[in-house]
Amino acid sequence: MGYVGLPLACEFARTGIQVVGIDVDQAKIEGIQRGRSHVQDVPDAQLRALVESQALRATRDFSSLADCDAVVICVPTPLRKTRDPDISYIVSAVDEIARFLHRGMLVVLESTTYPGTTEEVILPKLQSTGLRVGQDFFLAFSPERVDPSNPRFNTRNTPKILGGVTSDCARVAQALYEQAIETVIPVSSTRTAEMVKLLENTFRSVNIGLVNEVALMCDRLGLDVWEVIDAAATKPFGFMRFYPGPGLGGHCIPIDPHYLSWKLKSLNYTARFIELASEINGQMPHYVVSKVVDALNEQGKSVRGARLLVLGVAYKKDVGDVRESPALDVLKLLADRGADIRYSDPYAPEIAIDGGLRYRSVPLEREELERADLAIIITDHSVFDYAFIVSHSRCVLDTRNATRAVRAGRDKVVRL
Numbered sequence: 001m002g003y004v005g006l007p008l009a010c011e012f013a014r015t016g017i018q019v020v021g022i023d024v025d026q027a028k029i030e031g032i033q034r035g036r037s038h039v040q041d042v043p044d045a046q047l048r049a050l051v052e053s054q055a056l057r058a059t060r061d062f063s064s065l066a067d068c069d070a071v072v073i074c075v076p077t078p079l080r081k082t083r084d085p086d087i088s089y090i091v092s093a094v095d096e097i098a099r100f101l102h103r104g105m106l107v108v109l110e111s112t113t114y115p116g117t118t119e120e121v122i123l124p125k126l127q128s129t130g131l132r133v134g135q136d137f138f139l140a141f142s143p144e145r146v147d148p149s150n151p152r153f154n155t156r157n158t159p160k161i162l163g164g165v166t167s168d169c170a171r172v173a174q175a176l177y178e179q180a181i182e183t184v185i186p187v188s189s190t191r192t193a194e195m196v197k198l199l200e201n202t203f204r205s206v207n208i209g210l211v212n213e214v215a216l217m218c219d220r221l222g223l224d225v226w227e228v229i230d231a232a233a234t235k236p237f238g239f240m241r242f243y244p245g246p247g248l249g250g251h252c253i254p255i256d257p258h259y260l261s262w263k264l265k266s267l268n269y270t271a272r273f274i275e276l277a278s279e280i281n282g283q284m285p286h287y288v289v290s291k292v293v294d295a296l297n298e299q300g301k302s303v304r305g306a307r308l309l310v311l312g313v314a315y316k317k318d319v320g321d322v323r324e325s326p327a328l329d330v331l332k333l334l335a336d337r338g339a340d341i342r343y344s345d346p347y348a349p350e351i352a353i354d355g356g357l358r359y360r361s362v363p364l365e366r367e368e369l370e371r372a373d374l375a376i377i378i379t380d381h382s383v384f385d386y387a388f389i390v391s392h393s394r395c396v397l398d399t400r401n402a403t404r405a406v407r408a409g410r411d412k413v414v415r416l
């Protein structure tokens with residue numbers, strides 16, 4: 001019932017399918033039962049209506065699976081400290097499902113994972129019950145593509161890829177998804193479907209890595225990378241616009257490609273683009289810090305003791321999710337250097353960074369800007385008034401080109 005599971009559950013519930021949302025997090029269960037959404041894209045009113053009409057209910061009790069015709073797994077797939085895949089959440093969810101697996105049941109994995117997970121990890125566990133796939137129960141993989149806070153594409157109108165262990169598995173899964181999703185695209189196998197998702201996210205990671213390196217090159221060349229990108233994007237074919245920034249964030253792009261490179265390592269193959277993109281993207285917070293050092297140096301100041309105001313800490317604009325956000329790395333690097341840091345983010349009221357430091361968001365007021373030696377724009381939320389920020393700041397480091405439309409005070413703005 002997280003960022004993926006809750007919107008999907010609501011989408012199914014809206015079609016008239018009776019949905020049970022199972023989660024191990026009691027707080028989320030209680031919130032849902034009270035009609036309080038913890039996911040920005042699911043409004044409270046919509047959730048409340050579904051819960052009140054009993055189309056959706058949430059529980060911690062896995063025995064509800066005994067009455068379900070289909071189960072969709074949307075648990076986390078993070079990395080371990082060693083950057084190896086951590087599929088323990090999938091394993092523990094599947095162990096529970098196996099206890100209640102019954103004839104005719106459809107099981108679909110949506111969590112992003114390496115090619116082979118569905119057939120190598122899930123299938124043996126489910127078949128150990130004595131039931132046969134494609135005959136007694138059905139198993140498929142369908143990657144989640146949701147883009148939180150995207151105003152145009154949501155769960156319903158984002159085309160859905162789907163691969164079954166057998167062709168009947170694919171047909172059964174397609175029959176379910178077509179109730180709630182406008183376009184369902186079957187592929188030949190679960191491995192193909194798993195790989196599709198990893199291609200999509202590796203594509204983003206590599207292209208962001210490329211454009212971040214172009215930003216580093218433009219810096220050396222004394223060129224404006226934003227102007228270069230905008231001009232290149234006038235080409236009507238063969239070019240796709242990506243932007244540089246303070247680094248990669250979110251639960252997907254910095255993590256998913258490592259699932260692929262890990263799997264390839266076991267096949268004695270090095271996924272070079274993935275490793276290189278990860279290296280460049282991972283260095284961007286350090287580059288931001290070098291820009292902070294330079295900007296303070298211009299004022300005759302050191303990082304130690306400088307008062308810094310970080311604007312936006314979420315991993316991308318207009319969301320409150322700070323998972324893997326590069327802002328956390330930037331804050332940690334600056335805190336380690338003795339900076340006096342505050343941050344403002346209307347979507348993320350409180351954050352904790354590695355090492356145990358906690359911060360609370362401050363309101364973005366004139367006095368806060370005036371007292372800072374440097375304002376650092378990390379996340380370009382639409383609600384920020386960039387003219388106001390530039391006009392009341394001593395100096396602004398803009399890592400997103402968020403101040404591009406601001407004319408007055410441009411000389412105070414340093415861009416990536």
Ligand SMILES: NC(=O)c1ccc[n+]([C@@H]2O[C@H](COP(=O)([O-])OP(=O)(O)OC[C@H]3O[C@@H](n4cnc5c(N)ncnc54)[C@H](O)[C@@H]3O)[C@@H](O)[C@H]2O)c1
Pocket residue numbers: 001002003004005022023024025028074075076077089092093110111112113144145146147148251252
């Ligand atoms: N967030 C996104 O934008 C996004 C987009 C596409 C794909 N994905 C993928 O979808 C998957 C889920 O991501 P998310 O962002 O929704 O994660 P999340 O952390 O928001 O939600 C996962 C939920 O699973 C619950 N959970 C953990 N173990 C469980 C178990 N054994 N049984 C039942 N519930 C359990 C957690 O309590 C949590 O509520 C991941 O594989 C992710 O990579 C996420």
